Every structure is written in C-alpha cells, then in structure tokens.
Amino acid sequence: MGKGEELTTTKYLIHAQINATGIVEKPDVVGAVFGQTEGLLSNDLDLRELQRTGRIGRIKVDITSQGGRAKGEIVIPSSLDRIETAILAASLETITRVGPCEAGIGVLKVEDVRAVKRKQVVDRAKEIYQGMMEKVSPESVKMIEEIKESMRIHEISEYGEEHLPAGPNVHTSDAIIVVEGRSDVLNLLKYGIKNTVAVEGVNIPKSIAKLTKERTVTAFVDGDRGGELILKELLQVGEIDYITRAPKGKEVEDLEKDEVVIALRDKAPVEQLYAPSKKQTKPKVEDKVTVLKNILKDLKGTGTGELLDDTLNIIKEVKVENIYNELKNADKNTYAVVFDGIISQRLVDVSVEKKIKNLVAFNASNIVKKPHSLRIITLN
Secondary structure (H helix, E strand, O other), rough: OOOOOOOOOOEEEEEEEEEEEOOOHHHHHHHHHHHHHHOOHHHHOOOOHHHOOOOEOEEEEEEEOOOOOOEEEEEEEEOHHHHHHHHHHHHHHOOOOOEEEEEEEEEEEEEHHHHHHHHHHHHHHHHHHHHHHHOOOOOHHHHHHHHHHHHHOOOEEEEOOOEEEOOOOOHHHOOEEEEEEHHHHHHHHHOOOOOEEEOOOOOOOOHHHHOOOOEEEEEEEEOOOHHHHHHHHHHHHOOOOOEOOOOOOOOOOOHHHHHHHHHHHEEEEEEHHHEEEEEEEEHHHHHEEEEHHHHHHHOOOOOOEEEEOOOOOOEEEEEEEHHHHHHHHOOOOOOOOEEOEEEEEEEEEHHHOOOOOEEEEEEEOOOOOOOOOOOEEEEO
C-alpha cells in the first residue's frame, strides 16, 4: 500500500494492466473505468456509489506512452468482500476504449492486503521463534506446545447477514461489545469475553446498526486514528452507550488480559464524552482534508497539479506555471485543486468564481480576502 493511501480499511488491491493503441492520460483511463462499467452491474456494485461510500478507494493509474502506444497499471483499493472484489475486477476487462483509442485491460492479480501483512508477521515470528528455540530446553518446548493447544480458539461464531465475526454469547447477551475485526474478537475470547461482535471496517454493517438499538453497547476501539474513525462512524449510524479504547498506539487484538480488564473497567458513558449529541458531522470532511494533504505530498517537487472531482478522482493534470489559466477554464465538476506551489489571492479569486471548494498547496501568500465558500489547505 502506498504512502498516500486513503483512510479506509482496505482488504484487497486490484492490479490491472492497460494497453492502448494511442496516447492516453490518467484522467482518460479513470473516465473509462467509471463510464464503461456504469450500468453493467447492479446498483450495489456501481463504482461511483462504492467510491462515495468509501467501499473502494481512489483509483491510481500509472501510464507511460512510447511509439504511439500507451501502457500502464491501474490499482483499485477495495474493502468489499472477496466475491464482490472479484466481480469488480472482472468488469474492468469489458473496457474496450480509453478516450479516442482502442484499449484492452487485463487483471494481473487481486492482492489480499491482510494476507501480505500476515505473511510478514509469520516470517518474523519464525525468526523470533528460531531465536527462542536456541535458548529453551526440550521440556520447555513441550510446555509451549501444550499452552498453544489449550489457547486454540474454537468458539468464534458469526452474526447477521454479513456473517460478521462474533463471540458465541452475542446472540443472547443484553450487553455487547463492538470491536473492529476478527482478531479483536479472538483476543477477547482468549480472556473469556464472549459477547463481542466485529464491524470489519469503517463502513458499519446494517445488522450492527440495528443491534446497537436493541442492546446495551460498549464500543471498544484501537488506540489510534483508525479506532477514532470507526468510533465516529458508529456514533453516526448506531446507538452506543459506552466507549473505551486500547492504550494509545495499541490495538485491541494485541492487548494482554490486564490491559483488557482495565479498558473495560474504565469505559465511559457516551454522553460524558460526546455531550450533548451523539451525532458527529465532521469526520468525513476531516478525512477528505487528510487525503488531499496526502495527494499534495505525492506532488512535492513535480511542478504539477491535479484538478479533482468530489470523490477526489483526477479530472485533469496541469503544470503549475499554467495553473491560473487552467482554473479559468476548469470543468464545472472541479471540487478541489491540489498543486506543487503557493496559493495567491489571484488563484483564490478565480477558484471562487469557478465554485471550487478546496484549494490545496504547500503555502499561501498575501491572502487578504478569504471567502467562506473556499477551503484553503496548506502544509506550512
């Protein structure tokens, strides 16, 4: 995953190769992906809708042209399940044109992001275990194996139509604990806590939203930015009674028993933390600002900029020296402008005139009039 990856719980990365019989650019490719798959699948798998709800991330295109032909790679982050991701990947291969050119797209692979991480963990664990083995006696090895066997988790069950990972008591308990993922459920099961259910991502499943209205609910989230995002989404779509967090920088799946006990003991009523209203309206805006700043970091030193639509896909790539003229002629769908340079009053004025909502650069100089309709975002 790249440095500027969106704040989503990406499960898979679709990698596809594109070949075109002519010169095409990134916005042409993105336009073809949206345009030529539209209406092909059900509304549930419409690319634009999936991107608006955060279930697929920002489409990345890396394309080069040589000898009158273009070749490149498309990467689409997906937090859909395995089958839906496979269907989306297959739909890319129906695209036959990009811009004015004939083109073909072939899926190279669908990368399981979590599997890659698990492999890294397993490989590192083998190294650590090998170091341990050099220092322990055969009797100790036997004890380790017995303990591993006794801790093997077999009680995990599923909840709701989404088949969410859950403890066996979540179906009957009056009080439940909502966590992020399967590993969190397993860790709490290890300590005898059986009334947990996992949301499996930032987009809260309908069955969880409904369940929170029927039970006394404690949200138990990771002590990082991802935990905050899930908590804010839960507060918007569900009815949470208590909130607790893992220690700062830690994840629920990694906690020791005493840390779990302390966290659950110190849970706080939601009204105490989010009075007077549970509704949080800012996180989606904050997340877009974060993504825009990450896009800006990727443009550092390139002397270029990007005109983006409201789902932060590229409408057009521009050179910084032409930025004013490009803004004067900007597409009506231009939502944000990100560029490797400095924001001036002249650029602010033309952005307001074109109804652009976000102007993003490394710095701003001598801005006297700051209109309410335009958000100015800088890194300095």
